[in-house]
Amino acid sequence: MSQDQEYIWYASYGSNLLEERFLCYIKGGQPIGSNKKYSGCRDQSLPIDNEEIYINSELYFAKKSPTWNNGGVCFIKTNFDAGITTLGRMYLITKDQFVDVVKQETENVNDLTINFEKVILEGSLIIKEKSWYGNLIYLGESNNHPIFTFTNKENLKDSNKPNENYLKTIIKGLKETYNLNLNELFEYLSAKDGIKDNFTSEELTTIINDVIRNI
Numbered sequence: 001m002s003q004d005q006e007y008i009w010y011a012s013y014g015s016n017l018l019e020e021r022f023l024c025y026i027k028g029g030q031p032i033g034s035n036k037k038y039s040g041c042r043d044q045s046l047p048i049d050n051e052e053i054y055i056n057s058e059l060y061f062a063k064k065s066p067t068w069n070n071g072g073v074c075f076i077k078t079n080f081d082a083g084i085t086t087l088g089r090m091y092l093i094t095k096d097q098f099v100d101v102v103k104q105e106t107e108n109v110n111d112l113t114i115n116f117e118k119v120i121l122e123g124s125l126i127i128k129e130k131s132w133y134g135n136l137i138y139l140g141e142s143n144n145h146p147i148f149t150f151t152n153k154e155n156l157k158d159s160n161k162p163n164e165n166y167l168k169t170i171i172k173g174l175k176e177t178y179n180l181n182l183n184e185l186f187e188y189l190s191a192k193d194g195i196k197d198n199f200t201s202e203e204l205t206t207i208i209n210d211v212i213r214n215i
Contacts, residue, residue, distance in 0.1 A: 008116070009090040010098050011053050011139055011149040014074030015166060017089045017173025019050065025101045026093070033165025036067040041100035047091035052177060053147065055086040055139065061194025062156040063132055071163025072194045074170070077155045078124070078135065087188065089177045090147060102150065106131040120146055126153055161198035164207060171211040182208055 016022040021031045026047070028040025057080050061072035076086055093101070095116065103112050106128045119125045119138045128134035132152055139147040162170075171189070174180055180188065185208045189195055195204065 006094055007048065007092050007145050008095055008098055009051075009053075009092055009139075009142060009145050009147040010101060011055065011088050011090040011147050013055055013059055013076055013086050013088040013149065015169040015173065017087075017177055018169050019089075019091075019173075019176065021169055021173070022091060025104055026097065031169065033163075033169060034067050035069065038104050041097045043094060043097055043100075045094075045097070047093050049092040051090055051142065053088040053090045053139070053142075055088045055149070056080045056082050056084055057086055058084050059086040059192055060156070060159055061162045061192060062152075062159050064160060065163075065166075068163040068166040071166050072160030073132075073162065073166065075132075075156060076149070076151045078137075078151065078153070079155070087174060087178060088149070089173065090142070092145060098148065102127065102133075102136070105133050105150065116146065116148070119148065159193040159197075161194060167195075167207060168211050171208055172215065175211065175215060182212060 012022060024031050024038045026041050027044045028038055030037040055076060057076040059074060059076055062075055063073055064070040065073045099112055099114055108128055114127060119136050124135055124137045126134055127136050133150040135153040136148060136150050139149055141147060171185060174185060186205060190204055
């Protein structure tokens with residue numbers, strides 16, 4: 001297999017927008033504000049590139065994550081719409097690293113084999129039933145490398161308020177990736193299910209301001 005075929009893009013849209021947090025999946029460690037420590041990948045080589053990615057699917061917050069004090073975490077919907085844009089960040093890593101990232105995300109302690117060609121052909125593939133992020137999705141290609149992300153196999157109906165530490169991690173990642181200002185960050189986040197009914201404008205503005213001041 002050629003080097004080009006060995007590398008794939010992992011596209012993130014939640015807390016992994018922040019590189020420091022994503023690298024806990026690669027090198028191991030506990031993200032700031034999180035209750036969980038990650039084992040890391042067998043190959044702890046750093047991503048060889050990262051880029052912005054615009055995902056045409058709606059972002060929302062759902063479930064109750066023990067990792068983030070039982071707050072809601074990010075998902076994207078399984079139906080795609082060219083009129084919707086979710087801001088993402090993708091990392092160029094090896095296929096084996098991606099498998100290890102998926103295993104950590106889905107808490108899979110068993111061997112995992114991903115048929116990447118099948119995902120590309122079918123557009124998506126359930127790699128672990130009843131897992132929050134067991135639905136692997138193909139998002140196209142960039143620079144001759146395929147792009148994959150994961151979400152729930154269903155569009156979850158019950159949204160949930162994210163924990164403030166989780167939300168701050170996402171804000172840091174958006175700032176790091178896109179260098180958005182306060183108004184742009186507010187506009188992007190305030191309409192999301194899980195946020196719009198759970199934070200007042202003043203509360204969300206205060207959280208964003210706190211992140212910006214401490215970067």
